[in-house]
Amino acid sequence: MKKIVGLTLFSLACLVCSVSYVEQGHAVENSLSAESAIQSTSIELSLSAETVSSNEKLVESSTVPIESSSVAANSVEKSEGNKSTESASIKSTAPSTNNFSTMAVTASGTWGTVDWVFDSASGTLTFTSGGNLGLALNSPWNTYVGTNPRTPLVSPTSIKKIIFTKKVSVTSAANLFSAATGRSSDNCLSKLVSIENLSLLDTSQCTSMAGMFAYASSLTSIDMKNCSTALVSSMDFMFYETQSLKEIKGLDKFNTSKVTVMNQMFLGTGLSTINVSSFDTSRVYDMRYMFYRTSNLTSLDLSNFNTNEVSYMQNMFTDSSIKELNISSFDTSTKYTNMDSMFLRANNLSTLTIGPKFKDTANKSQLTNVPTNALYIGQWIYLDKNQPVGQTATFLNAYDGSKPGTYVWQRKYKNEDGQTSLILKSVPKSFDFTTTLKANGQYLIKQVPAGNPDLSNVTVASDGQNAWSVKATVINNQLKVFRNEQYTGKNLEITDFSINDQSLLATGASGAIIVKGNKSVSGESSTPITKMGITFSDPESFLKVGDSLSSEKEENSNINNCVSFQLYDTANAS
Known part of the structure; x- marks a missing residue:
């Protein structure tokens, strides 16, 4: 009920x-x-x-x-990764004679040491052997044939499904299911709906997952329960612009103890819940745009985040739909922390939990003002003590860490227990x-x-x-x-x-x-x-x-x- x-x-x-x-x-x-x-x-x-x-x-x-x-009656940027001169081995486009012979194979080849076939009728790319995948620039959709015009071996927008059939390993998953550089929507798998048997992808020696699923805007679910992240140091752009994404299985078990960059990691994702309770951020220095434009996300708990090494928090929650945010562990008190526009246009953020080391006296984060309308009276209230603390500028200017806890928009209407909507x-x-x-x-x-x-x-x-x-x-x-x-x-x-x-x-x-x-x-x-x-x-x-x-x-x-x-x-x- x-x-x-x-x-x-x-x-x-x-x-x-x-x-x-x-x-x-x-x-x-x-x-x-x-x-x-x-x-x-x-x-x-x-x-x-x-x-x-x-x-x-x-x-x-x-x-x-x-x-x-x-x-009586904003603009978002990413530094380039290492470039590779590794080449792809391209096989005949004749139909395969293995168990996939019933497929309407229109292209086949080898990526690294892994054989693949593509069925254009169903839009299915199948890895038919085990081995080691090469770098992203040698994927079937990033490998070009011809000179004028140059065309990809497999058109990226024709790929709707990817299937792994045997164990495949990678040493770098950077831009693995994206464009070669991950910085452009060109050559991205924008029509990719599903990846089957991703558990066969061995990432135990993988050091980078930057841009791994960037621009996979039709992908609805990613199962990473068996993907090791123990050696990964880069997760920037990892789920960038995955607007249709509803779930990431295994996200709550990620080992991020070696990760140093998480900027734009969830930018533009369609996720309505993000469980990062397992994240170890003790080495992370860059969290810029991390939850930028998360339009389906209404609540986020980052109380476990260690931000001692973080220098960059610009636009971290800009244009998000988050209503309740817990950043009680955040330390923004040092002069090396840039939190400019951290809350820019996060206009629904009405419940904010902060800790003793949060500091933003000049409101560089651009935390929104409390509206004055039929429901709100234009000021924040310290919920722990039911104590009004004024409008945003007054509240942040006076906050010195001595009253950590939850602050909410004060309503015109409330019951005996506090706030209600x-x-x-x-x-x-x-x-x-x-x-x-x-x-x-x-x-x-x-x-x-x-x-x-x-x-x-x-x-x-x-x-x-x-x-x-x-x-x-x-x-x-x-x-x-x-x-x-x-x-x-x-x-x-x-x-x-x-x-x-x-x-x-x-x-x-x-x-x-x-x-x-x-x-x-x-x-x-x-x-x-x-x-x-x-x-x-x-x-x-x-x-x-x-x-x-x-x-x-x-x-x-x-x-x-x-x-x-x-x-x-x-x-x-x-």
Whole structure:
């Protein structure tokens, strides 16, 4: 079950049922009163704390009893790696006679000592033997034939799948599945969707993985669980511009103890989660653009990062969609650390956890200002102490490391526990009711709208991070009969319950949605409750003058809870 993020109860308070019997089959107007039988009862709302069952995580909860009263109406660069003069051995393009003879082989050859064949019909490049792959500049898509024009042996955009069939080793994986230099989208495998049996790639002697998958913009999953990174020193550009990438299996097990450069490692990736909990960054000196333009990433924990050797952090999170960031281990206090534009245009970053060695008094990182709108008041708050610390410039200028912890945008609306993004601000506060004996012998508690329409609204405040919905129920789908403020043990079955002419009983005790809101729409939304009705039956004529009706009754109170309004952080109230 999705969590309920709010619960509010609307109550019929100590209502006295006054019944005037007439000839069966004729409707008779009666009244529900708090002290005596009168024509109508005015009731109003107050708030008190409430809880829900343990399997539902409650962000905000309140009981709304109604008591009797009268109511008035940038540019990115990379240094070149070592160049090689190694050449490729090109075989005949005739169909192979091995187990792959059924393939429509249009090209074949040898990369290093590994044989390969390419099937243009399926776009499949298959490595048919074991051996050692050469450098990237000798790959089938980086090897040119002819002089005018020069064309690659296999067009890089025609490759959709790569298959390893036997163990293959590399001493350098730099730009392995990319262009020869990894600095251009030309000659990159932009149509490559999958790599099968990557576990057969032996990287145990590999020292570089720079640009390994750069510009593989159609690749959705990479399985590196069996790829050793123990000797790797360069991981810059490794997953550069992999916009379709959804997962990197084994990333959380990477051994990065020898890595010195990670700049642009995840730039432009499509990943929504990045687990770098295993990363040893004690030797890393360059983290520029590392998470630049990670548009699907909303949360990132870098609390394990050792930044003692890092000199370059420029644009590290620029244009990312990160909302929650933990950099509590970062040391930016030395004059050798360049963190210019570190948070440039990271406009969603609203939760930031920093440590005692974080320092940016002049806001060189360009951390965004807290907005001033329907939800936020234009300043940060130190969440650990619930203490306002001002707008961004004031907050960073005063931060000296003595108050490490989590800082968040201060909201206009919050519950007792601190910040929340979705709040049920109000529910109907005042109604007049009359009772009608219907022709079928059932009673209808019919709401007469109170004079003030502001008292009958369901109002929700949202920051637009989640879709939401509010549903209403009559608690337990029954009314209990109380006599002299004591429960009689008698329950009356509810046969219909409606709000704004929408019958809700058909959904049973689960109630029905009465209002909902869309994701990405922020601010307050109010829906007036203009009509309400509860129909119940008393076949044994049990009711007496002075009885009160409720779904449940609070201990040590005259308040009888009846209707529940519940706020969910889903569109379907489940």
